[in-house]
Amino acid sequence: MNSFDFSDAGPAAPAHIRIAIVGTTGSGKTTLAKALAENLGVPHVELDAFYHGPNWLQSPKDEFRKLADAATLEGSWISDGNYHLARDIVWPSATTLVRLDYSFPIVFLRLFKRTMLRGILGTELWNGNREGLRRHSY
Secondary structure: OOOOOOOOOOOOOOOOOEEEEEEOOOOOHHHHHHHHHHHHOOOEEEHHHHHEOHHHOEOOHHHHHHHHHHHHOOOOEEEEOOOHHHHHHHHHHOOEEEEEOOOHHHHHHHHHHHHHHHHHHOOEOOOOOEOOOHHHOO
C-alpha cells in the first residue's frame, strides 16, 4: 500500500478543504482520499459506503443522494467515487476536483491485486459486504 506524507506540504490549508476524487475502478481513489483526509485532518466521504447496502443491494436513489448531500453539505471533506447520481451534489460543493487517469495496464494490475487480496483475506468493505473471489469468477 502507498504511503503519503503531506506534513511539509507548505502553508496552512484554507478554511474549507473540499476535494472530490474521481477515476476508474482501481485507479486509487479511496487510497488517495484516505491518505489526504488523514493527513489534513478532515472527514473521508466514501460514496461506495452510501451506494452499496447490505448484501450488495443498491441503495435507493433518493437515499443515496440524501446521504451524499448530508456528508458534503458543510465543513471540509475529501470524497471519492464516480457516481453520476451524486455528481450534481458533490462536484459543485468541491473546491478541488482530482481525476486519476492511469493507463489500462496499471489499473488492471492494481485491480487484480486488490481483488485477490480482498477475496483471500475476506476484507469487509461497506455494510458487511465482502468481495469474494467466487463473485468475480463468472
